[in-house]
Amino acid sequence: MKVSERITKLRALMAEKNINMYIVPTADFHQSEYVGEHFKARKYITGFTGSAGTAVITMESAELWTDGRYFLQAGKQLEGTTVELFKMGEPDVPTIEEYIEKTLSEGETLGFDGRVVSMMEGQAYEKIVQKKNGSIKYDCDLIDDIWEDRPTLSEKPAFALDIKYTGESTASKLKRVRESMKAAGANAHVITSLDDIAWILNIRGDDIEFFPLILSYVIVTMNEVHLFINEKKLSDEIKANLTQNGVTAFHPYNDVYEEAKKFTTSDVLLVDPSRMNYALYNDIPEAVKKIEKENPCVLFKAMKNPTEIKNIKNAHIKDGIASTKFMYWLKQNVGREKITEISASNKLEELRVQQGGFIRPSFDPICAFGEHAAIVHYTSSPETDVELKEGALFLTDTGAGYYEGSTDITRTIAFGEVPQIMKDHFTMTLQSNLRLAHARFLYGCNGMNLDILARAPFWDKNLNFNHGTGHGVGYLMNIHEAPTGFRWQYRPYETHRIEEGMVITDEPGIYIAGSHGVRIENELLTCKGEKNEYGQFMYFEPITYVPIDLDAVNPDIMSIQEKAWLNEYHKTVYDKIAPHLDKEEKEWLKEYTREI
Secondary structure (H helix, E strand, O other), X not given: OOHHHHHHHHHHHHHHOOOOEEEEXXXXXXXXXXXXXXXXXXXXXXXOOOOOOEEEEEOOOEEEEEOHHHHHHHHHHOOOOOEEEEEOOOOOOOOHHHHHHHHOOOOOEEEOEHHHOEHHHHHHHHHHHHHOOOEEEOEOOHHHHHOOOOOOOOOOOOEEOOHHHHOOOHHHXXXXXXXXXXXXXXXXXXXXXXXXXXXXXXXXXXXXXXXXXXXXXXXXXXXXXXXXXXXXXXXXXXXXXXXXXXXXXXXXXXXXXHHHOOOOOOOEEEEOOOOOEHHHHHHOOOOOEEEEOOOOHHHHHHOOOXXXXXXXXXXXXXXXXXXXXHHHHHHHHEOOEOOEHHHHHHHHHHHHHOOOOEEEEOOOOEEEEHHHHHOOOOOOOOOOOOEOOXXXXXXXXXXXXXXXXXXXXXXXXXXXXXXXXXHHHHHHHHHHHHHHHOOEEEOOOOHHHHHHHHHHHHHOOOOOOOOOOEEEOOOOOOOOEEEEEEOOOOOXXXXXXXXXXXXXXXXXXXXEOOOEEEEOEEEEEEEEEEEEOOEEEEEEEEOOOOOOOHHHOOHHHOOHHHHHHHHHHHHHHHHHHHHHOOHHHHHHHHHHOOXX
């Protein structure tokens, strides 16, 4: 069926169930950023394949909201579908809540599958509907009723992460969680976010696209831990280890909804409004006291321990070797043999596999040549795959999941001589990256405080990039990890102060539709600096070790300080990567890390 035909079938169901407006978000039952094939309902009903977006369907119209990363992609994919694009954050574009309030008429019904809508979102919809004297139906998965060949839930097995990778046992992590529960005045905690569960249990899986997570829920009390999961995923060894570390009972995955109904007035429940789904929250008896607070694991797992930091740096050495070999291979062969976006992407993954300990890409690879690089989150397909040629830029934003951790790196590479405007845009992006990487700041700052360092080279020229400057990175789980990042707009879930041990990306860019795109991304480790009468100073250590393409740099517009920073970075890259290369690659790296 075409998208328009699917929407027609959905509207027939809506009419049958007296639903006037239906919401289809990009989510699974755990508010995951990336989701397994079973949960791609928004993609099914709109045809838009990006990782973020929400569809709202009425009897007369269909709309899709997505962010700046996907404006170009969504615009193209929605052509001919009858779905209208709403560009989030743009002037005069209403939010989803504002649209619902304006469009839903008095007494009408709003519908959605409450398992894929967060408690916080669901409560916001509730308030709007109450103003309209309407009603909500949250127990209906209408997409499931029309999606005839919908993929089933994953049954792939879980695997354990050894203490040599995690640096802390499950028992120790549970102790910390319970201490936080006690401090909050709670004696029970329902944990629904998959990365937090994976962190606590020291296990990983293959249920989510790219992120090695497992569909599960956990209920922690002061004396018990209940794990809700498809037990087929767990080996006897994993179950025994979990039991030894404090997991007291195993339940079928979906039984958590019935279990939630069993809480009593003697329970004080810690719930995370942005991570618990609306349906699960509504299954908790109203009389049960609830403390709404961020899941303590969010901060615990973002602050990497010494073992994790050592492993992450080793992962970046591996990734640096693979990415440097890749860059060398491209420079030697583009223009001499046929290389396309997809074949280049496959080559990079092949080089990563060779490093050992590789599990899977850490997100959907972005390999974008020429004008494709202006699409921030472009994904090449057989229909769009193009050959790499001289005279243009090639942007690769890719990452790997190793047992030692996850990586996320972007490099933009010039083939042959490129136009001066491309060199100037590349250099401006490099200046932005370097300025943020060399920030010195007092403890207590968050990403909003520092984002201006990266934006200044753009804003000084009345330019901007329509995405965050950086995000937290998880340890072999979510590549976008709360609770902090770099961006100038206020986002309540991303404004925690920057803590020692956090790993955050630094990835400014510029995108010129129809021409080119540039992005340069390194990961930064947050470190403590000097402590004096002014307070605790902090700084960043770049832990991505791949050369910046000097063929695209215009040194004439760089300051002496910026050149010194680049030279210092390139010396680190050479020292760490050169010993792992063959003679020709080493000579090439020496040339591409030369001082300017």
